[in-house]
Amino acid sequence: EAQVTQNPRYLITVTGKKLTVTCSQNMNHEYMSWYRQDPGLGLRQIYYSMNVEVTDKGDVPEGYKVSRKEKRNFPLILESPSPNQTSLYFCASSFTGPYNEQFFGPGTRLTVL
């Protein structure tokens, strides 16, 4: 089944403890992206990647890192999480080009205490 998977789906952690949220897709998509969603708001783009070893900042990149060493994986790294990074995170992927729809993962709900 074609899909985008995220792990973990739920995570509660404490301030300053490094964490990684994984994202993987099996559709051979070049493009991948991370978003965060806060209550009552739309999704805001954190980082995106047009292909392996190519990443760019979205609208809210502060406090996050990403890497794209393989086509299928795009992990999101929080080196020192803070409570304001408590949010619902979505990973998405698509073929290159704005005319190709993005497929979204199921989301990761992160709570930073």
Added chain:
Amino acid sequence: DAKTTQPTSMDCAEGRAANLPCNHSTISGNEYVYWYRQIHSQGPQYIIHGLKNNETNEMASLIITEDRKSSTLILPHATLRDTAVYYCIVRDYAGKSTFGDGTTLTVKP
């Protein structure tokens, strides 16, 4: 970067057409308009997209004004299962995607 503006909420009677507007007055020539919907906190689901021509698929129609500053998503025969938050998005060639805050559509029996 283009921004999108949507009404916060709308109601629609079951079986009637739902027309959801979106303003994207700062859209540039190579940016596409996308519509997604989200039920509860699930991952957004793709509905339709377009550049400048009107588009139709099995789910919906997309009407984009000639100046491309606004668009309307039309669900021709809304059902209770169409109750969701609908997002209008602008996406460019570089990969940047800008979401609006969404319209909560409630379909009523």
